[in-house]
Amino acid sequence: MTVPTKTLPSGAELPGLGLGTYELDGQTADSVRAALDAGYAHIDTAEGYHNEEAIGDALAEYDRDDVFLTSKVLAKNLNYESVIESCEASLDRLGTDYLDLYLVHWPNPAISLRETLRAMAELRERGLVRDVGVSNFSAYQLSCAHHVSDVPIAVNQIEFHPWFQRPDLVDYCRESDTVIEAAAPLARTDVFGDEVVAELAEKYGKSPAQVVLRWSVDSGVVPLPRSSTPDHVRANADLDWELDEADRRRLDERDRDEPVYDTPARDWTSDVYGIEQ
Numbered sequence: 643m644t645v646p647t648k649t650l651p652s653g654a655e656l657p658g659l660g661l662g663t664y665e666l667d668g669q670t671a672d673s674v675r676a677a678l679d680a681g682y683a684h685i686d687t688a689e690g691y692h693n694e695e696a697i698g699d700a701l702a703e704y705d706r707d708d709v710f711l712t713s714k715v716l717a718k719n720l721n722y723e724s725v726i727e728s729c730e731a732s733l734d735r736l737g738t739d740y741l742d743l744y745l746v747h748w749p750n751p752a753i754s755l756r757e758t759l760r761a762m763a764e765l766r767e768r769g770l771v772r773d774v775g776v777s778n779f780s781a782y783q784l785s786c787a788h789h790v791s792d793v794p795i796a797v798n799q800i801e802f803h804p805w806f807q808r809p810d811l812v813d814y815c816r817e818s819d820t821v822i823e824a825a826a827p828l829a830r831t832d833v834f835g836d837e838v839v840a841e842l843a844e845k846y847g848k849s850p851a852q853v854v855l856r857w858s859v860d861s862g863v864v865p866l867p868r869s870s871t872p873d874h875v876r877a878n879a880d881l882d883w884e885l886d887e888a889d890r891r892r893l894d895e896r897d898r899d900e901p902v903y904d905t906p907a908r909d910w911t912s913d914v915y916g917i918e919q
């Protein structure tokens with residue numbers, strides 16, 4: 643697989659493709675094994691996915707230092723003590739003594755962002771996490787995070803796929819040196835029905851998933867496709883081919899501003915989420 647890595651503030655290299663694990667349920671450990679055997683070096687989980695123990699079981703069969711491991715703290719656990727406790731509990735369930743990346747799963751305007759990020763900095767200082775970041779933050783919320791944090795905000799994990807390309811948020815992430823990870827990069831299969839995706843899959847002899855993932859990587863984001871089907875896990879790592887520039891641009895033009903999971907009402911603005919927190 644030819645996927646460029648991204649250098650994070652700690653100096654670590656973030657692999658350019660990761661396995662998503664949301665709702666893998668009983669398939670979690672087998673999917674993680676299939677991914678690591680297929681050459682993935684990056685697993686994305688969260689305390690909210692209730693699968694960290696299964697991931698830990700699978701990881702125990704591999705060299706921990708060969709895997710880039712991300713988890714996330716739930717939005718309800720963003721006060722100082724809860725962030726620390728959540729991270730320690732995730733480490734325990736995952737059977738590891740560090741996370742490569744720890745993310746704030748969703749913003750929570752009821753809890754001080756400064757306090758949350760102070761706890762994230764403490765975790766980094768203690769060596770429990772190597773880099774910290776956020777998820778589902780709007781451009782405004784991300785700018786607040788950069789403003790109040792004592793440690794660099796390495797990543798914003800956001801919904802991103804051909805039907806939901808979020809150009810303003812993507813531009814701000816780039817301007818602020820924040821790596822974008824693509825959650826729901828396959829739009830939970832919805833985008834497979836897009837006529838241009840289908841046409842390009844036919845043209846290149848690839849699956850719609852492979853076309854969308856190749857385009858994601860070419861767009862500069864880090865896709866996190868989830869699959870419970872080992873053949874799909876392996877196929878999604880087949881990125882050793884190229885989309886023509888003109889075809890890539892055709893996919894750029896498929897944006898419909900249409901999320902599969904993002905809730906615009908959660909995109910709080912300055913009224914409730916100010917930098918003075």
Ligand SMILES: NC(=O)C1=CN([C@@H]2O[C@H](COP(=O)(O)OP(=O)(O)OC[C@H]3O[C@@H](n4cnc5c(N)ncnc54)[C@H](OP(=O)(O)O)[C@@H]3O)[C@@H](O)[C@H]2O)C=CC1
Binds near residue numbers: 828
């Ligand atoms: N930070 C956040 O709030 C969020 C983070 N995420 C992260 O992003 C990851 C991916 O997003 P997710 O919402 O899970 O959905 P995806 O966009 O990755 O879509 C998953 C679906 O695609 C199918 N699929 C995967 N590969 C193929 C293939 N090659 N051919 C056919 N079908 C395929 C899977 O079915 P099958 O199992 O049969 O292969 C599954 O139904 C999550 O697991 C999570 O890690 C996602 C949402 C929110």
